[in-house]
Amino acid sequence: MKLLVLGSGGREHALVWKLAQSPHPTRLWVAPGNGGTAQERLANGRLVENVPIKAEDLPQLLAFAQEHRPDLTVVGPDNPLALGVVDLFQENGFKIWGPNRRAAQFEASKAFSQDFMLRHGIPTARSGTFSDPAAARRFCEELGGRCAVKADGLALGKGVLLTTSVAEAHRAVDEIMVDRAFGAAGSQAVIQELLEGMEISLHALCDGKTARLFPTAQDHKRALDGDQGLNTGGMGTYSPAPFLSEAELASVGRQILEPWLAGCAAEGIDFRGLLYPGVMLTAAGPKVLEFNARFGDPETQVYLTRLENDLVELLMASVEGTLNRTELRWSSDASVCVVAASGGYPGDYRKGVAIQGLEAAAARPGVKVFHAGTALKDGTLVTTGGRVLGVTAWAPTLQRARDEAYAALGLVHFEGMQFRRDIAAKALTPAS
Numbered sequence: 186m187k188l189l190v191l192g193s194g195g196r197e198h199a200l201v202w203k204l205a206q207s208p209h210p211t212r213l214w215v216a217p218g219n220g221g222t223a224q225e226r227l228a229n230g231r232l233v234e235n236v237p238i239k240a241e242d243l244p245q246l247l248a249f250a251q252e253h254r255p256d257l258t259v260v261g262p263d264n265p266l267a268l269g270v271v272d273l274f275q276e277n278g279f280k281i282w283g284p285n286r287r288a289a290q291f292e293a294s295k296a297f298s299q300d301f302m303l304r305h306g307i308p309t310a311r312s313g314t315f316s317d318p319a320a321a322r323r324f325c326e327e328l329g330g331r332c333a334v335k336a337d338g339l340a341l342g343k344g345v346l347l348t349t350s351v352a353e354a355h356r357a358v359d360e361i362m363v364d365r366a367f368g369a370a371g372s373q374a375v376i377q378e379l380l381e382g383m384e385i386s387l388h389a390l391c392d393g394k395t396a397r398l399f400p401t402a403q404d405h406k407r408a409l410d411g412d413q414g415l416n417t418g419g420m421g422t423y424s425p426a427p428f429l430s431e432a433e434l435a436s437v438g439r440q441i442l443e444p445w446l447a448g449c450a451a452e453g454i455d456f457r458g459l460l461y462p463g464v465m466l467t468a469a470g471p472k473v474l475e476f477n478a479r480f481g482d483p484e485t486q487v488y489l490t491r492l493e494n495d496l497v498e499l500l501m502a503s504v505e506g507t508l509n510r511t512e513l514r515w516s517s518d519a520s521v522c523v524v525a526a527s528g529g530y531p532g533d534y535r536k537g538v539a540i541q542g543l544e545a546a547a548a549r550p551g552v553k554v555f556h557a558g559t560a561l562k563d564g565t566l567v568t569t570g571g572r573v574l575g576v577t578a579w580a581p582t583l584q585r586a587r588d589e590a591y592a593a594l595g596l597v598h599f600e601g602m603q604f605r606r607d608i609a610a611k612a613l614t615p616a617s
């Protein structure tokens with residue numbers, strides 16, 4: 186079976202690593218991939234092949250598929266989904282995993298998602314959707330200025346401003362809706378009440394009718410220790426997160442997924458892919474902050490090091506609508522991923538810096554170094570992005586997984602490397 190994976194981040198390296206462990210693939214291409222994906226080997230000994238086509242270049246991707254006939258294409262990032270890569274491939278007779286353009290609106294439009302949640306009784310923050318800045322400002326006043334002001338469209342995870350006073354909230358509305366700091370994504374804004382509590386990531390694999398909930402994970406979105414600094418794509422994750430028992434997780438999953446599935450059925454939305462709700466566990470119960478329509482990054486790195494199923498078979502079941510016959514199986518190990526980022530990220534940073542120590546880190550048992558912004562240049566591995574590596578370790582306890590991830594990270598070096606030292610710390614020293 187021939188596979189094509191779209192994307193180039195740590196999430197895609199983790200997907201490729203896990204897909205390559207299956208006996209099914211005979212050939213696996215990644216467009217465009219990174220310095221790590223091209224080092225993975227399939228069960229038949231063949232190397233994974235990077236293809237220099239961007240994940241958003243739909244015409245080139247289709248041409249590649251027409252020439253090489255992949256049996257399944259797996260979409261990693263949100264952009265190609267919002268651009269309709271799934272619809273395009275399906276129209277041309279190709280099997281592809283991921284939500285179609287309409288279903289991908291859960292991530293591509295916060296206004297769509299928020300209105301859907303209100304229509305179908307999915308627990309979420311008190312909120313409103315606005316295209317008129319004056320009305321948006323009035324709603325912020327009603328909320329006493331304690332708001333999350335969000336640009337409607339995709340803004341690389343950056344289009345959200347949290348405010349605690351009316352003056353700040355007014356400025357946030359102006360920035361997003363008037364100055365268009367995030368471009369056209371700000372023609373509409375969703376404003377939510379500011380929620381307090383513990384934030385967790387949920388993932389559910391869906392096939393249009395059935396949703397299979399993953400264990401919990403927690404991301405660390407801020408750049409600096411103690412959740413300080415700017416928002417990033419995610420500086421580290423761990424799974425499971427200890428804030429919900431299994432029974433509580435099942436209950437939270439039901440509260441979100443049952444009305445979500447019923448709403449999709451009622452509105453004729455055929456979601457085959459990964460639904461990733463960001464959830465705040467508040468004193469008044471779980472509330473969905475947003476939906477993503479793809480695997481999280483770096484959540485994927487910790488999930489796939491715990492997943493025991495064959496990922497090719499799972500994604501095929503999601504495409505073909507047979508998830509009701511499949512149970513997810515998870516290792517009881519905990520997994521921790523610490524992201525090594527370029528100095529300055531999420532602001533400006535240097536590229537092309539040589540990376541050392543990867544062999545020593547990779548040689549440790551129970552460790553996998555996933556690449557994100559890396560490339561092989563004249564035989565040397567160099568940095569090409571903000572998030573460079575996701576050093577991931579798994580072990581019977583969270584403490585050991587965390588110690589091992591940091592020990593492996595300590596063997597890796599590149600100039601300007603920055604990382605958080607407190608990944609998973611919240612789980613080990615609960616706030617008193």
Ligand code: AMP
Nearest residue numbers: 310333342345377378379380463474475
């Ligand atoms: P989003 O992209 O909508 O998940 O927002 C980015 C981040 O902002 C989330 O991961 C939360 O940490 C924070 N956030 C979003 N909405 C809210 C809210 N209503 N209350 C508190 N924090 C929020």
Ligand code: GLY
Nearest residue numbers: 404419481482483
């Ligand atoms: N971990 C954050 C994201 O994937 O959006």
